[in-house]
Amino acid sequence: MLSSTAMTDQDPFSPQILALLDRAAAFCATRASRLTDTRRLVLGLILDSSKPVGAYDILDHLRQYQRNAAPPTVYRALDFLLAQGLIHRIERMSAFIGCAHRLECHHGHGCGHRAQFLICSGCGAVSEVEDSEISHAIASAAKKIGFKPHQSTVEIEGLCAICQQG
């Protein structure tokens, strides 16, 4: 990749983000998946944002480092990161956020995909929780009607603690 599409700059991330990217690389290594330069950069850009970012926002930023980046460049990286569980897609926003659980906790990498998202309509921030009551209620409701759940999306829109005061 570097021959025809050399970056115009080294990657610009803060030490915190770099640490998360190192974790992500280590995580990928355990699964024999490859966190390539582009994928790493896209992940870094997502982690760098306090809010979910859209694919075309990512593309705009990515182009500062890879002049030739195009929509498929971004969507391929997103597909990979989603498959690894390193990011989540927020359906209501068509946007992407880093997976807090994969990268910030110390549980290792056996975690399920049972996250729920709280979307603040005041500030646009999204927080991820893993609430077992919700997961169990969902599993049990599905079982009641003979439905075999595979994956679930829970997105709660409202006001975060801070925005309720302002």
Next chain:
Amino acid sequence: MLSSTAMTDQDPFSPQILALLDRAAAFCATRASRLTDTRRLVLGLILDSSKPVGAYDILDHLRQYQRNAAPPTVYRALDFLLAQGLIHRIERMSAFIGCAHRLECHHGHGCGHRAQFLICSGCGAVSEVEDSEISHAIASAAKKIGFKPHQSTVEIEGLCAICQQG
């Protein structure tokens, strides 16, 4: 509307759908909202489908009755129907289904928006449930972190009872 965009046919719905449309009209009357011809037709087309339908599928069908229909025609009707709670949007599919609760039960119109959706990846059917355990778990998880929920999206993907057998 009828002058320049006359329908090429009367509406084509089955007696069951017609009954639901009558309920919807009655419901709108109680709220001083107007279920116009276009809105009624769009609602009928949605109710007529066993699966969620996309806006452009609706548009294609709508054009059999209103030659001039364009994307805003459909999206305006959808916005209205969503606001009245007569349909739901399935976020994961960018598609729309009728609200079982508003139209098929006998509870009247005081119902909240606490539905959850089970999406079968086998047959594409979506069923709507209102499970209070899930609602309560969500409310309680939100409260724990000081978040004030306003609306929530719960979409569970998996296999329905029938598709588990095939």
Next chain:
DNA sequence: TCGCCTTTAGTTATATTATAACGACTGAGA
């Protein structure tokens, strides 16, 4: 009935999000 105002709809253009398709490069292993 008339005029006024709000809601609804027609119409054109465009924004936003996502994927198809094909060829070329790369790196690992036979």
Next chain:
DNA sequence: TCTCAGTCGTTATAATATAACTAAAGGCGA
């Protein structure tokens, strides 16, 4: 070295959704 799977560049296009402006329709009070 050859081959194969995986990754990426590139172009084009599909699919979903909205902006902006005009016109018509319907309710309502004078």
